[in-house]
Amino acid sequence: MHVRSTALTEESRTSALAAMSDDEGVDVLVVGGGVTGAGIALDAATRGLRTAVVEMQDWSGGTSSRSSKLVHGGLRYLYQLDFKLVAEALRERGRLLRTTAPHLVSAQPFLWPLKTPVIERAYSAVGVGMYDALSILGSRGRSVPIQKHYSKAGALAVFPQMKPESLVGAIRYYDARVDDARLVLALVRTAVGYGALAASRAQVTDMTKDVTGRVVGANVVDLETGATHQIRARHVINATGVWTEQTEALGSAGGGLEVLASKGVHIVVPRERINGETGLFLRTEKSVLFVIPWDRYWIIGTTDTPWHEARQHPVATREDVDYILQHANAVLEPAITRDDIIGVYAGLRPLLQPGTKDDGGSSTKVSREHTVTEAAPGLTVIAGGKLTTYRQMAEDAVDFALGARAKDRPSITARTPLVGAEGFTAARRRREDIAVRRGWTAERVDHLLGRYGSEITTILEMIDADPALGRVLEGADAYLAAEVTFAVTHEGAAHLEDILLHRIRLSYETRDRGLSALEEIAAVAAPILGWDEARTAEEIAAYRRLAEAEIAAEHERDDPAAEAARLRAADLVPVRDLGPIDPAD
Known part of the structure; x- marks a missing residue:
């Protein structure tokens, strides 16, 4: 299959909107540019289907x-005896690590502290052993090391900051970590390389039907210009997560899926603030808490609380942060304090209710497994699941939409590398040579390889063409100016918030949410995007308001007050209101 340019730009977005609304129409219109929608777009495009994907916000x-x-x-799902879900997720984890995204996904060890010496170690060893076995079977070999047991002294040597009284020993096991936003960008860009038409900030406001009532397309508003595009589609697939019900209501007559929203909050602290060689897996009275090491910081979370406010701007509250600190500090000494926190972020999990709206089901059990259904003829809806299983979800959604035709066009995404993965091993072997030739540290090269994979070559070529792009950002010295340029020329960033929230992620990596680097980043991006002084000033002011509003929200006690604080900063590109999910909400 021929692969064309994978670059996302303002021009590619404009041409994609024009092409997807031409008389030919598309085979598949995917609504939603998160990991599930991006995965569906790639799956459909690699089957040779004319595919379009739209997202009302940034990717x-x-x-x-x-x-x-x-x-x-x-791991916790094993204790709920959900073997199928765990096996599926471990199989997908192995594919990401080995084949599809080895540059973005890296193996990560976790320490599981044990509180009782015999019984807990025995059943935990069985559980982790089963986890290892399912991983080996699903990956047809080891993709990560197997479990290792530690005495109390051994565990404290691995993680000296743990309170001695908080454990009697520990088990080390492996999972993996990923920059979630970069994974989505890679999926969209790879889909575009296989012919998909992709447009962010393009919102479906209505679905069109033929005389039989079948959904045959959608009206899409370009939120940047206000222009409306009519898109004809043989199949429409709704992959909008917590917006599932609002989107399916545009084209259904009461059928579809019911999705609840649960808020998850994470805090970020500097790498030097916690002394440990692995991550931590901590069981709480409600769920689990992860302490996850990254190059320059630790991410600690998460919470799990119902969210009843509008779904676009979830924010953390003072109580959320207190909850995380309380549970982390139950095992850490010295304790983490609010003064240590450099970043906070909140997101909404789409929690799928079993059954469909029109099947008469009355169960209230919430499941993490995904479901695909037909909300109306021509309109497929998928919801549930989790980031790890996005590829399987995408395959299932396209299979369902195509029906019997799927046998003639089977999915190939299990063996399709994402942009940056092809040639990654060879690029990584040049690590020391690149460092020497550029006068960089090995850590700098690792940073670039972990973000761009084999596309590090493109970054180097950009610097060769303009040496000024090789300078570090004064307000964010982990990043190069070339990375700002790449965000615009290859990754579809159209606003400063796109860069700071989803590409160079200073919104949670720095104490001031990136404000100290804001003007420097603007100076690099503005000429590429053709901004004049007034537009540049507008972009700077908009991001500053956003950052200040989120900081203010964190000082509020409850969700309504926190959301009110966040909404004091108006969106630079507002989405259209699709109405409430349910009058009872």
Whole structure:
């Protein structure tokens, strides 16, 4: 299959909207540009289907940029005897690590502290052993090391900051971590390379039907210009996560899926603030808490609380942060304090209710497994699941939409590398040579390889063409100016918030949410995007308001007050109101 340019730009977006609304129409219109929608777009495009994908915000602008950033089987689901879900997730984890995204997904060890010496170690060893076995079977070999047991002294040597009284020993096991937003960008760009038409900030406001009542397309508003595009589609697939019910209501007569929203909050602290060689897996009275090491910081979370406010701007509250600190500090000494926190972010999990709206089901059990259904003829809806299983979800959604035709066009995404994955091993072997030739540290090269994979070559070529792009950002010295340029020229960033929220993620990596680097980033991006001084000033002011509003929200006690504080900062590109999900909400 021929692969064309994978670059996302303002021009590619404009041409994509024009092409998807031409008389030919598309085979598949995907609504939603999170990890599930992006995965569906790639799956459909690689089957040779004329595919379009639209997202009302920036790519990954919702849940898919605010996760725990883990690719994992879900060890806790073994204790709920959900073997099928765990096996599926571990199989997908192995594919990401080995084939599809080895540059974006990396193996991560976790320490599971044990509180009782014999019984807990015995049943935990069985559980982790089963986890290892399912991983080996699903990956047809080891994709990560198997479990290792530690005495109390051994565990404290691995993680010296744990309170001695908080454990009697520990088990080390492996999962994996990922920059969730970059995974979504890679999926969209790879789909575009296989012919998909992709447009962010393009919102479906209505679905069109033929005389029989079948959904045959959608009206899409370009939120940047206000222009409306009519798109004809043989199949429409709704993959909008927590917006599932609002979107399916545009084209259904009461059928579809019911999805609840649960808020998950994470805090970020500097790497040097916690002394440990692995991550931590901590069981709480409600769920689990992860302490996850990254290069320059630790991510700690998450919470799990119902969210009843509007779904576009979930924010953390003072109580959310207190909850995380309380549970982390139950095992850490010295304790983490609010003064240590450099970042906070909140996202909404789409929690699928079993059954469909029109099947008469009355169950209230919430499931993490995904479901695909037909909300109306021509309109497929998928919801549930988790980031790790996005590829399987995408395959299932396209299979369902195509019906019997799927046998003639089987999915190939299990063996389709994402942009940056092809040639990654060879690029990584040049690590030391690149560092020497550029005068960089090995850590700098690892940073670039972990973000761009084999596309590090493109970054280097950009710097060769303009050496000024090789400078570090004064307000964010982990990043190069070339990375700002790449965000615009290859990754579809059209606003400063796109860069700081989803590409160079200073919104949670720095104490001031990136404000100290804001003007410097604007100076790099503005000429490429053709901004004049007034437009540049507008973009700077808009991001500053956003950052200040989120900081203010964190000081509020409850969700309504926190959301009110966040909404004091108006959106630079507002989405259209689709109305409430349910009058009872």
